[in-house]
Amino acid sequence: MNIYLESLVQLFGRSSRKPRKDELSPAAQKMYFYKKGQKVTKAELIALHDEHHKNSKNKWRKRRWMTLIAVNFLFVLSFSLDIQLLEGALTASRFAGFHMADLNSALQVMLAHKTVLINLLIGIVTIFILWFLLGGRTFCSWVCPYHLVAEWTETLHLWLFKRGWAKNYTFHRGVRAVFYVIFALLAIVTGYTVYEFISPTGILSRAIIYGPTIALVWVALLLLFEIFLSRRAWCRYVCPIGITYGLVGVLSPLRVTYDMTDCKHEGDCRAVCLVPHVLDLTIKNRSVDVEVGLGADCTRCGLCVDACPTSSLSFEFKGLTHKPEKQVDDRPLMPESKSDAKEEK
Amino acid sequence: MNNSAKDSNAENNTQANSEGASDAVKKTTKKKNIKRGPGRRAQEARRQFLRSVALTAGVTSISLLGFIPIPSEGKRQKLRPPGALSEEDYLSSCIKCGQCVQVCPVNAVKLDDMDTGFGLGTAYIDAREQACDFSCDGLQCVLACPTGSLTHTLDYTHDTRMGFAVLDKPKLCLAVAGKGFKGQARGPDYEGLLRYEEIDRWNPILLKDHPYDVEICDLCVQACPIEQRYNQCKDGKFPSGDENQCPPERAIGLELIEEKNGVKHMKPVIYDGCVGCGVCEMICPTHEPSIVIDYDKLTKRPLSEQYIAKSKKGGH
Numbered sequence: 001m002n003i004y005l006e007s008l009v010q011l012f013g014r015s016s017r018k019p020r021k022d023e024l025s026p027a028a029q030k031m032y033f034y035k036k037g038q039k040v041t042k043a044e045l046i047a048l049h050d051e052h053h054k055n056s057k058n059k060w061r062k063r064r065w066m067t068l069i070a071v072n073f074l075f076v077l078s079f080s081l082d083i084q085l086l087e088g089a090l091t092a093s094r095f096a097g098f099h100m101a102d103l104n105s106a107l108q109v110m111l112a113h114k115t116v117l118i119n120l121l122i123g124i125v126t127i128f129i130l131w132f133l134l135g136g137r138t139f140c141s142w143v144c145p146y147h148l149v150a151e152w153t154e155t156l157h158l159w160l161f162k163r164g165w166a167k168n169y170t171f172h173r174g175v176r177a178v179f180y181v182i183f184a185l186l187a188i189v190t191g192y193t194v195y196e197f198i199s200p201t202g203i204l205s206r207a208i209i210y211g212p213t214i215a216l217v218w219v220a221l222l223l224l225f226e227i228f229l230s231r232r233a234w235c236r237y238v239c240p241i242g243i244t245y246g247l248v249g250v251l252s253p254l255r256v257t258y259d260m261t262d263c264k265h266e267g268d269c270r271a272v273c274l275v276p277h278v279l280d281l282t283i284k285n286r287s288v289d290v291e292v293g294l295g296a297d298c299t300r301c302g303l304c305v306d307a308c309p310t311s312s313l314s315f316e317f318k319g320l321t322h323k324p325e326k327q328v329d330d331r332p333l334m335p336e337s338k339s340d341a342k343e344e345k
Numbered sequence: 346m347n348n349s350a351k352d353s354n355a356e357n358n359t360q361a362n363s364e365g366a367s368d369a370v371k372k373t374t375k376k377k378n379i380k381r382g383p384g385r386r387a388q389e390a391r392r393q394f395l396r397s398v399a400l401t402a403g404v405t406s407i408s409l410l411g412f413i414p415i416p417s418e419g420k421r422q423k424l425r426p427p428g429a430l431s432e433e434d435y436l437s438s439c440i441k442c443g444q445c446v447q448v449c450p451v452n453a454v455k456l457d458d459m460d461t462g463f464g465l466g467t468a469y470i471d472a473r474e475q476a477c478d479f480s481c482d483g484l485q486c487v488l489a490c491p492t493g494s495l496t497h498t499l500d501y502t503h504d505t506r507m508g509f510a511v512l513d514k515p516k517l518c519l520a521v522a523g524k525g526f527k528g529q530a531r532g533p534d535y536e537g538l539l540r541y542e543e544i545d546r547w548n549p550i551l552l553k554d555h556p557y558d559v560e561i562c563d564l565c566v567q568a569c570p571i572e573q574r575y576n577q578c579k580d581g582k583f584p585s586g587d588e589n590q591c592p593p594e595r596a597i598g599l600e601l602i603e604e605k606n607g608v609k610h611m612k613p614v615i616y617d618g619c620v621g622c623g624v625c626e627m628i629c630p631t632h633e634p635s636i637v638i639d640y641d642k643l644t645k646r647p648l649s650e651q652y653i654a655k656s657k658k659g660g661h
Contacts, residue, residue, distance in 0.1 A: 079447050091466075092442035092491045099491055105440050109492055112437040117492050120440075172397040182405055190412075191437045192463040197411040198404070202441055206456060206466055210443055215459035237397075238404055 003288065004250055007278075007295030011246045013174025016280035025289045031260060032285055034331060040264045048264070048309040060302025060315075064141060068148050075209050090143070090205035091196070092123060099123035103131075104244040105202065108195050111187035128248060134300075136249015140235065140242055141274070141301035145208060146200040149223065150232060157227045169230045171237045173277070180240040200234065201241060232274055246296045253318035255293040256300060258282060262310040269304035269313060279304060282312070414462040423461075423469035424623055424638055426454050427477060427505040428487040428495035439494040441466030445486035451538040451549050453477040454486055467494075470507075472623025472638055477507070479570045479622060480540035480549045482585055503571060503592035508621030508638040510565075510597065512613055518635035519562035520599055520611045526562040529553045530630045537627055539568065552628065561611055563599050565625035565636055571596035571618050594618030597625065 010016060021029070074086045075093070087094045091105040101123030110116060131139055140147050160166035186194040196202055200222055203215040226233050235242060249255075258281055265284050270276040278295040281287040293316070304313045315321070426445050429435045445468045446454045453475045457464040468486070470477055479502045487495045499505055515521050530552055531537065538549040557564060566572055571592045574584050578591035596618040599611045613625075613636060625636045 087447050087489075088442040088444040088491070092440040092444070094444065094489075094491075101440065101491060109438055109440050113434065113492075115438070117438070119490075119497070120492050123491055169396055170393060171400050172393055175397045175401050178401055179404065182401070183408070186405075186408070191433060192411065193437065193439075193441075194408050194411060194463070196441055197459075197463050197465050198408045202466060203459075206441065206443060210446060210456055213456075213458045215465060218459065233400075237400060 003292065007297070008250055010277055010295050011243060011297045012177040013172065016277050016286070018286055019288050023288050027290045028260065028287060030331070031290055035284065040266065045264060045266055045309065052309045052311065058306050060306050064302060065148065067142050068145070071143050072145050072205070072208055075205070079209055089202065089209055091202050098126060100127050103127055103248065104241040105193070105196060107244065108183070108187050108193040111184055112191050112193045131245055131248045132252055133254065135252045135254040136245045136247070136296060137242060137299040138249070138254065139245045141299035144201050144241070145204040146219070147235065149204070150226060150235060153223045153227050154232055157231055160227065166228045171230070171233070173237065175237050176239070176243060179238050180243045183240050195240060199241070235274055250296040254300065255316060256298055256302070256305060256313055257291060257293050257316040258287060259291045259312050259314070260287050261290060261312070263312040264310055268307045268309060272303040272307045274299055274301065411462040411465070414460060414464070423457070424472055424508055424621070424640060426468050426470060426486045426495055427484055427507055428499045429507070430494060430496055435494055436463055436467060438492045439467045440492050442491065443468070444489040444491065445495060448481070448485040448489045450481050451475055451478055470623060472626040473634055475537045476623035476627035478539050478549065478624050501590055502574065503618065503620060505620045507623070508640045510615045510619050510621060510625050510636055511639045512615070512635060513637045514633060514635045515612065517631040517633060518613065519631065520613055523610055524562060525560045526564060526630050527558045529556050530564055530628050539624070539628070542573070561599065562630065564628045564630060565613050566597050566599055568624050568628045569597050570622060570624060571620060575618070592618050596620065
């Protein structure tokens with residue numbers, strides 16, 4: 001199946017699947033063939049890991065947290081010092097006078113109000129282009145304040161979980177798509193922007209800019225649920241904003257790219273990931289090509305890039321990223337391909 | 346092939362562990378050692394499905410709690426900023442960004458909290474605390490609104506219809522009692538702002554910094570932004586030099602009223618030009634405001650009906 005189509009159905013909740021052998025590119029087949037039987041010891045992995053983290057510990061996480069805090073702080077400064085650079089909140093704002101509108105909030109408003117608001121369209125187009133270029137769900141991990149807070153409480157959750165003091169109930173990822181439809185229908189039927197009533201993104205953004213509200217109690221309850229019962233539940237299973245921006249990012253030029261050449265398939269990346277299904281392709285025999293971009297559900301947070309001991313995952317902007325010339329793989333193509341073919345039959 | 350299949354399986358398991366398979370699953374495997382493999386997986390899948398249904402039902406019901414505080418249709422819960430559409434349209438179209446809050450020179454606009462249900466994050470004005478005195482002249486909040494929740498069809502201050510002033514407690518009113526007023530309108534601790542054009546055309550000042558001394562209390566009439574504009578126009582001085590800024594009708598005035606029993610007294614009378622900005626409610630020096638803004642009246646008045654019809658038609 002086309003990888004974009006595959007990434008789209010995964011966004012709506014289908015699990016990743018193991019590709020058929022004929023779906024793998026010849027280069028990928030060859031590489032997997034040579035990886036067969038290669039065993040990596042724990043000591044080797046640790047050594048690789050130490051080497052990798054010697055210079056750049058949490059490089060992308062640092063950059064991302066700084067960006068997220070800076071963006072939200074710019075909103076605060078614009079209001080409190082009246083410098084009018086970034087006015088409004090995350091749901092809708094003006095950057096140096098330019099309209100910007102959160103796509104999900106704008107959608108809720110237009111469904112509830114049943115009018116295409118021309119003023120809003122400018123903001124929608126601006127934001128669409130911006131996040132299309134920057135990767136869609138990049139909004140989630142690089143701007144959304146709830147993501148940052150949930151990331152901190154996630155650390156607490158993992159600590160508690162390790163000691164058996166917290167549980168991690170999982171849900172079917174498809175519920176997020178169900179929520180998407182439910183909130184769209186509720187907006188149409190009730191005439192209220194129902195999702196905005198419970199959106200922790202909007203609530204937090206406004207609380208940061210305009211001061212604390214009672215609504216923060218709801219956000220706190222969500223975080224408690226995530227800490228004690230289900231890891232990152234809101235972002236993984238509920239938030240429709242994730243789907244909206246996921247759709248924007250399906251064809252985005254900015255993505256995290258997986259290169260299987262040096263991959264040890266040990267799964268460090270999936271352990272840190274908010275949406276581990278996009279990294280299922282790092283499992284042996286799952287990647288259709290030697291180099292593949294991660295799916296649309298990827299938030300481009302870079303945790304996997306930081307975690308990968310072999311630098312097999314990296315940020316790429318199509319057409320702009322210059323990669324070092326690769327060594328030509330001159331190993332013969334499938335020396336035992338005949339016997340392999342027999343096995344298949 | 347076999348090898349790699351094992352590999353991927355093993356990796357799946359590690360992932361499940363790091364993700365943390367629920368305790369329930371571990372218990373089942375301990376108790377029913379026979380039920381392994383596909384059976385266990387099916388059971389976990391069923392449980393996950395049920396959990397997912399519960400999550401959907403739970404979050405959806407919580408989101409519908411927003412209905413609870415909404416009063417019957419057409420009623421305004423609170424005074425909304427100038428140009429606000431009818432309450433239903435206002436709540437559906439407001440994107441809850443607070444840009445109207447940011448541009449207001451007197452900080453009159455505030456955002457609602459979760460206790461107002463779906464009103465969460467929408468803008469309102471508490472006139473008694475700080476009314477909109479139109480000191481921005483250009484309806485900045487209306488210009489700032491990205492969705493037209495504050496309708497862009499408004500051009501001038503007198504086009505707005507936020508509500509309608511009523512003399513709610515005539516027994517408290519100083520004018521009705523024939524009394525004057527001397528001092529700070531709302532006492533020394535009141536932090537509200539008001540523009541006095543004769544003092545500073547551009548910067549509103551603290552109400553407490555402008556004490557009054559009047560024979561018969563007429564603070565509501567003196568402070569009324571519509572009355573001020575009306576009087577300026579009468580003197581040939583158009584606000585901002587623009588004749589279109591002139592209100593067509595008066596908003597409020599003190600009149601000599603004769604009661605049925607023959608007693609004569611002064612009384613603030615509200616005219617059709619009232620836009621419901623709330624400055625009278627804010628400045629009223631009685632401990633409870635004698636004059637307040639009535640939002641329900643809005644739907645009963647012919648002018649406002651025209652206005653709502655107009656804003657519905659071409660408001661977006």
